[in-house]
Amino acid sequence: MIPDFRLDGKIALITGASRGIGQAVAETYAASGAKVVLASRKQAGLDEAAAAIRAAGGEALPLVAHTGDPQAIADLVARAVETYGGIDILVNNAATNPHFGPIMTTEDSHWQKTLEVNLLGYFHMVKACLPSMQRRGGGKIINIASVAGLQPQTGMGLYSVTKAGVLMLTRVLAVELAGYNIQVNAIAPGFIKTKFSRVLWETPQIYEHIMGLIPQGRVAEASELTGIALYLASAASSFTTGAVFVVDGGQTTA
Numbered sequence: 683m684i685p686d687f688r689l690d691g692k693i694a695l696i697t698g699a700s701r702g703i704g705q706a707v708a709e710t711y712a713a714s715g716a717k718v719v720l721a722s723r724k725q726a727g728l729d730e731a732a733a734a735i736r737a738a739g740g741e742a743l744p745l746v747a748h749t750g751d752p753q754a755i756a757d758l759v760a761r762a763v764e765t766y767g768g769i770d771i772l773v774n775n776a777a778t779n780p781h782f783g784p785i786m787t788t789e790d791s792h793w794q795k796t797l798e799v800n801l802l803g804y805f806h807m808v809k810a811c812l813p814s815m816q817r818r819g820g821g822k823i824i825n826i827a828s829v830a831g832l833q834p835q836t837g838m839g840l841y842s843v844t845k846a847g848v849l850m851l852t853r854v855l856a857v858e859l860a861g862y863n864i865q866v867n868a869i870a871p872g873f874i875k876t877k878f879s880r881v882l883w884e885t886p887q888i889y890e891h892i893m894g895l896i897p898q899g900r901v902a903e904a905s906e907l908t909g910i911a912l913y914l915a916s917a918a919s920s921f922t923t924g925a926v927f928v929v930d931g932g933q934t935t936a
Contacts, residue, residue, distance in 0.1 A: 690715035698776035700727030702876035712740030750798035785839030800844035820863030856924030872930025897932035
């Protein structure tokens, strides 16, 4: 049997969808037949991303939401369900990294903000989407983690801690939600050229160091993650859950 990667009739909610990885995933899902709900903190970026999807023939609903705020998450999901009738696919992608440097130089405010968005935000998104997925007979949850959750990254200790938490959250949810026909998986990207990672690829010393760690010797584009994201959102991954898919040009094999 040929695997079915189409998403026709599915509703996908993607956070951090106004740019970078989130936008690329949203465009791929829309092109594969899904109606996509785009969420991020700024309306202008969302409107541009939605316009691009519509211009390509897709359907998109841009909604402003701060995923570090549980009430904002509840409102976001309620609006998505009201508009499209439910949610089948959740991509937890929104992230923050307010601190760069040794972890011992972090302040409590850095921890609070990073945990609220990168870890608690993922949990609250799942919790808010779960009732709809249960009513619809199942669902797909894709958590965007990072190789920083697998190996400490220079200057990104706090971010690494939260992404390691995302990996364990993924495994726990995979076990606990399996009975609802909900598959939960994670993607752990390596060095992707996005605005979020700009400090890494615009700082020559850091960039050269990272290039030395990647066997393929280059930075990836966000579009190079969309294939695995599509697989995990589609019926083709019906027996795949609790897995972490590393997309890093071989970085973690060194």
